[in-house]
Structure formats: structure tokens, C-alpha cells
Amino acid sequence: MTSYLTAEQPHRVADVLPVLTQRAEWGAVRMLFSQQLQQGDSGGQRVPNLLMDAFAVALEQVSACYAMDWETMCLHALTALADVQRAEYIDLELFQKYYEFDIRGVASGMVPGSRRRPGTGEAIVETCRRLRDVHRLSAALRRTGSSGLLIGSMNYGRYYNIRGNRDGEGASDLDLIVVLDDATGLLPLADGLANVPCVRRSDVDRFRQRAEVFMSEFDDSRTVFSHKVQLWPDCVPDPMLPREIAAADYLLSIHVMTPPVLRYILVDSTPELARETSGGRRTLPDYREAQHDRWDDVYDFAARQDRAVLHEVEVRDGWVRSPRCYHFDDDDCYFPGFYQSMFIPGPNLVWDDRAIHFPIAVFRNKLAQRLRDEATRRRHAMLRQSFAHVRRDDFAPSVLRTLDGAYSGS
Structure with missing residues (x-):
């Protein structure tokens, strides 16, 4: 989608299809979309999560054929859906x-126990936008002698639950860890x-202003610098x-x-x-920039919650809060905290000028071993790494x- 789609410039499905079929195999995407339509037409009140997930996996597999050309990927995905429904x-x-x-023509909305589910096209468009933008950010930031990790919803919900900026709920952030x-x-x-x-631009100026404060007042090799930038x-x-569809803005959340x-x-x-060997807890x-929450909630591999008061202090140009990295309870059960949860599931290393993939791999192995150790002690309990993620x-x-x-x- 290299130019604006306007009322005067629609894309003809017949013009796009020959290029689409030469670029990638879209059969699975088309079939799973058709299956969802049939499920809805048969009277189903809700498409099963597993079917929606299979559709997202099929899109992820197809996207490998587009070599960073996310605009074309987005156009071809919408064309494939349109052709299934015989649109011209x-x-x-x-x-x-x-x-x-959603694919049954019912307004997308809240799914019990989670945040708003995006529409079918919304998840596709918003995922492709963020993949394009993280590629551009990588090209601009890899010259800074840093490493960048893609975390958050773009690591566990591509083409599945990435939301845009509509219905009064903020769009999904693009979350990055940058190591300097x-x-x-x-x-x-x-x-x-x-x-x-x-x-x-004003957000970059604000970033630079807070960076200078950080360097002069908080640079102790023990503090994280966090900032949000509007894209x-x-x-x-x-x-x-x-513009006629939705506002394009969303937030880039950076943890340095x-x-x-x-x-x-x-x-x-x-x-x-x-x-x-490591201590009972670390913060x-x-x-x-802003005050967050009064609670520091962490979860163990059995999905049990441990709640503590989150210590926050207002300082120049922001707040300093001290969440836990991890916590051991009185029964010697392990609770990954706010920071370690960023590495569950394993993050996507976007650029790596500092070879940080080695210590991350070691940590992932240690986390898996900790789970196995607790499973040996608690052999009748259902323990999962994902249970520890908020x-x-x-x-x-x-x-x-x-x-x-x-x-x-x-």
C-alpha cells in the first residue's frame, strides 16, 4: 500500500491478485479466513481462539516472503480477504x-478476561505498521552502538491482538529494550x-531533556531510563x-x-x-515520565499473585519507581517480576551491536531449569512459564x- 487509499483511488482486486500469487502462497490464509466466515454463518457466536490463532500463524508464515516490504504485505493480505468474499x-x-x-460482520469488542479484540483487518494493518516502523527504527538506531530487543504485544500477539487507536482505547504500544x-x-x-x-519532534526534545537529567542525577549503573515517544x-x-479509517498515532515505549x-x-x-545464591528479591x-501504579504485582509459575506496594518518588522531569526483578516467597517459589517478564516469551533481537543474545539465552535456560526444579517439588501442581506473566x-x-x-x- 504505497500510496493513500482514497475514494478516488481504490485498488482493484483483479490487478493485485497476479502479483500476490507470484509473491507468496496465500492458500492457508484464504482457507482459514473462509472457515471463519463459515463458522460465523453457521450460527456460531464466537470464532474459537485456536482458529483465530491459526489464521495469525498463517499470516506470520506468509510475511516471511515480503522481506521488510510491509506495505505490500498489508495490501496483499487485504486483497486475499477481499477475494474470498468476491469483492471487486x-x-x-x-x-x-x-x-x-470481525469476520462475521459483528463489531469487534471486549473478550471476557482480556482487552478489546481488534478487527480482522485492524490486527493485520497494525501489525504490519509496527513491523515496518521497528525496521526503520533499527536502521536509525543500530549506528548508536546499541542492541535492541522487541518485547511486549508485538512479541506475543502479531496478527492476533494488535490494536489500533479507536473506540476510546489506546493503540498497542511498540515496546523496545535498548542496551547501551x-x-x-x-x-x-x-x-x-x-x-x-x-x-x-517534541517527544525527541523531551527525550533529550530527560536524558540529560538522567545523566546528571541518576546515572549510577543501577537505574533504568524509560520514555515514551509518539509515532x-x-x-x-x-x-x-x-485518515478516514482511524487515527494513526501510537506510542513507542523505550526502556534503556x-x-x-x-x-x-x-x-x-x-x-x-x-x-x-542470588538473594530473596531484587528491585x-x-x-x-509519569506515575504508574501503587501496586507491584508479580506471579509465580502456578499463577499465584504476590502484591507489594510500589515505591515511587517524584523527581525532576519524572518519577523513580522500584519494581521487583523477581521475588521468592516463604515456600521458596519463584516469581519473575516486571523486568524479567519482559523476557517471557523470549524477546526478538532486532539489532545486536553488543552480543547480548548470549546472556539472554543463558537466562532463558536458567528460568526453564527453575521451573523444572519447582515441578519436581510440586509434582501435582500445574506449573507454566506463561502463568508468571501479567x-x-x-x-x-x-x-x-x-x-x-x-x-x-x-
Whole structure:
């Protein structure tokens, strides 16, 4: 979708189909979409999560054929859906139908126990937009001597639950961990952000201002720097999302860490996650823009919650809060905390100038071993890595299967 879709410039399905069929095998996407339509037409009140997940997996597999060409991927996906329904044009009306409604023509809405489910086209468009944008960010930031990790919903819900900016609920963030040699790298990082056309300039200025405060007051090799930047503000139109459909803006959430901070989170001082060698709990200060919440909620592998008061202090140009990295309870059960949950499931390493994939792999092995150790002690309990994540209900079923094994169907 390389130019605006307008009422005067619809895409003809017949013009796109020959290119689509040469580029990738769309058979699974088409069949699963048709199956969902049939399920709805037969009177089903809700398409099963597993069917929606299979559709998302099929889209993920097809996307490998597009080699960073996410605009074309988006257009071809919508064309495949349109052809299944015998539509002749992809125009604003059809785009809006797919973006705002699920495949049965029922307005997308809340699913019990989770946040709003996006429309079929909404999940496709918003996933492709973020994949395009993270590629652009990678190109701009890899010159800063850093490493970047894609975390959050784009790591566990692609083409499944990525939401746009509509219905009064904010769009899904694009979440990144950036690892820098030292805090002085924040300024080149700001320069890199300024070179990305979809980033709001005032947010970059604010990032630079807070970075200078951080370097002068909080740079102790023990504190995380967090900041949110708006992408695609009103003044910067996005050719993948017509203004008539929805607002294009969403937030880039960046957590910047130095190697000592990352090592502390990943407990690299010991080969195992054990109270005797690593301590009963660890916290880390986080210098962020706004006050967050009064509670620090963590969960163990059995989905039990441990709630503590979140210590927060207002400081210059922000707040410092200190959530837990992990926690052991009195029964020696392990609770991954806010920071370690960023690595569940394993993050997507977007660029890596610092070879941080090695310590992350070691931590992932230690986490799996801790689960096995607790399963030996608690052999009748159902223990899963995903139970320890606060957003577990938003995980795509395929992600749960990969993370937890055969017993995590949804």
C-alpha cells in the first residue's frame, strides 16, 4: 500500500491478485479466513481462539516472503480477504469494514478476561505498521552502538491482538529494550530517533531533556531510563492507514539499560535462580515520565499473585519507581517480576551491536531449569512459564504452546 487509499483511488482486486500469487502462497490464509466466515454463518457466536490463532500463524508464515516490504504485505493480505468474499475493489468502505469489524460482520469488542479484540483487518494493518516502523527504527538506531530487543504485544500477539487507536482505547504500544554501553549513549540515541520521519519532534526534545537529567542525577549503573515517544502524530500522515479509517498515532515505549543493569536483571552472578545464591528479591529503580501504579504485582509459575506496594518518588522531569526483578516467597517459589517478564516469551533481537543474545539465552535456560526444579517439588501442581506473566491472557495460543508445551492450548 504505497500510496493513500482514497475514494478516488481504490485498488482493484483483479490487478493485485497476479502479483500476490507470484509473491507468496496465500492458500492457508484464504482457507482459514473462509472457515471463519463459515463458522460465523453457521450460527456460531464466537470464532474459537485456536482458529483465530491459526489464521495469525498463517499470516506470520506468509510475511516471511515480503522481506521488510510491509506495505505490500498489508495490501496483499487485504486483497486475499477481499477475494474470498468476491469483492471487486479494496476501497475505503471495505477497508473500514475489515478494520472495524470481525469476520462475521459483528463489531469487534471486549473478550471476557482480556482487552478489546481488534478487527480482522485492524490486527493485520497494525501489525504490519509496527513491523515496518521497528525496521526503520533499527536502521536509525543500530549506528548508536546499541542492541535492541522487541518485547511486549508485538512479541506475543502479531496478527492476533494488535490494536489500533479507536473506540476510546489506546493503540498497542511498540515496546523496545535498548542496551547501551553507558548513559552518554542516550544522546546519540535521541539523534537517531530524530532521523525517523514518523517520530514526533517534541517527544525527541523531551527525550533529550530527560536524558540529560538522567545523566546528571541518576546515572549510577543501577537505574533504568524509560520514555515514551509518539509515532505518526496528526501532522505526519501514514500511507498504510487512511485518515478516514482511524487515527494513526501510537506510542513507542523505550526502556534503556546499561550492561550492569541488564546483568542484574538476568541474575548473571549465579548459574541458577536460587535464593541461597542470588538473594530473596531484587528491585531496580526506573526513571520514567509519569506515575504508574501503587501496586507491584508479580506471579509465580502456578499463577499465584504476590502484591507489594510500589515505591515511587517524584523527581525532576519524572518519577523513580522500584519494581521487583523477581521475588521468592516463604515456600521458596519463584516469581519473575516486571523486568524479567519482559523476557517471557523470549524477546526478538532486532539489532545486536553488543552480543547480548548470549546472556539472554543463558537466562532463558536458567528460568526453564527453575521451573523444572519447582515441578519436581510440586509434582501435582500445574506449573507454566506463561502463568508468571501479567499479560498471559493476551498471548496468542501458538505462543503459549511454544512457551509452555503441549498442555497450554487455549
